[in-house]
Amino acid sequence: MELLERFAAGDVDAFEALFRQHQGEVYRWIMRIVRNTAVAEDLTLETFWRAHRAHARFDPAKGNCGAWLRRIATNAAIDHLRHARREVPLPDDLPATAQQPPGEQIELRREILRAMNKLSPRIRAVVLLALVEEEPYQRIAEALGISENAVKVRVFRGVRILRKTLSQAGVHP
Amino acid sequence: MKEPGIDDLKRLLKEALPPAHGAELGRDLWPAMLQRLDQRAMRVPWWDWALLATLAAALFLFPGIIPALLYHL
Numbered sequence: 001m002e003l004l005e006r007f008a009a010g011d012v013d014a015f016e017a018l019f020r021q022h023q024g025e026v027y028r029w030i031m032r033i034v035r036n037t038a039v040a041e042d043l044t045l046e047t048f049w050r051a052h053r054a055h056a057r058f059d060p061a062k063g064n065c066g067a068w069l070r071r072i073a074t075n076a077a078i079d080h081l082r083h084a085r086r087e088v089p090l091p092d093d094l095p096a097t098a099q100q101p102p103g104e105q106i107e108l109r110r111e112i113l114r115a116m117n118k119l120s121p122r123i124r125a126v127v128l129l130a131l132v133e134e135e136p137y138q139r140i141a142e143a144l145g146i147s148e149n150a151v152k153v154r155v156f157r158g159v160r161i162l163r164k165t166l167s168q169a170g171v172h173p
Numbered sequence: 174m175k176e177p178g179i180d181d182l183k184r185l186l187k188e189a190l191p192p193a194h195g196a197e198l199g200r201d202l203w204p205a206m207l208q209r210l211d212q213r214a215m216r217v218p219w220w221d222w223a224l225l226a227t228l229a230a231a232l233f234l235f236p237g238i239i240p241a242l243l244y245h246l
Contacts (some may be wrong), residue, residue: 019203027198035193044202045209052210105188112189131183132190159179162186171185 004060015055018065019048025066026073029143032133033077033125043080047073067142074125074143081121108171115165119158126151127158 006014026047031040050072051058058068116124126144129135130151141148166172232239 016203019206020201023202024198027202028194028196031193031196035190037196037199040196041198041202041205044198045206048206049209049213108185109189112185116186116190127186128190131179132186133192133194159182162182166185 002060004058004063004065007065008055008058008060010055015048015052018051022066022069023048026069029070030073030077032135033074033128034080035128039080043073043076046076050076070143071145078121078125081124111166111169111171114169115162118165119161123154123158123161126154127162130155131159 003014003017007018023044027040027044030043030047031037034040034043047069051069054072058065062068116127119127122144126140129140129143130137137148137151141151144151232242
């Protein structure tokens with residue numbers, strides 16, 4: 001029996017094999033949305049936990065386990081953004097750019113983070129994936145379970161909200 | 174539906190939030206996954222607790238049903 005079929009049948013060894021095969025990819029995808037290593041690790045586990053619970057709904061005939069996991073991961077990341085919205089500002093523990101920004105740039109960065117935090121989790125995820133990570137719209141659409149046009153609409157809305165918030169703060173991109 | 178000057182905003186966003194596509198997973202998460210599977214397997218679902226609480230409340234409020242329950246058990 002193929003690995004995916006064994007996974008769909010509830011085989012734990014097959015689940016482990018899929019976990020080891022996809023954990024890095026799932027982690028990197030989540031990291032693009034939440035931008036925090038500890039949270040991304042936790043959400044990677046949450047993604048596979050949800051996948052494990054839903055193994056019976058996975059259709060091995062379709063075969064694209066990576067896309068299925070990416071969709072679960074995106075939902076888990078958006079759920080996290082939704083719950084963390086009021087408590088934690090958009091985290092960013094990625095390495096800073098080459099040189100330490102001077103005071104003015106730090107202030108600009110703070111304004112941008114503040115503007116990003118004003119976006120709804122669904123729009124923020126799309127803006128991060130489309131504008132910062134430059135993921136193809138089709139891949140984002142697949143991960144969110146929406147059409148490419150819906151992705152474009154969310155990017156458009158996100159850009160408008162960001163522009164409005166930033167111009168209120170005196171930044172005019 | 175591309176807004177004019179979107180590239181400037183993109184540049185600003187990238188300066189504030191450097192792209193994360195280079196981020197790599199630093200450790201194997203399988204041991205943590207096994208731990209989570211064990212924990213979740215042992216956890217009693219909230220629905221079961223709710224059912225138990227409802228039953229306890231019903232027995233407390235209507236003790237007359239206890240003999241009927243015992244008879245059917």
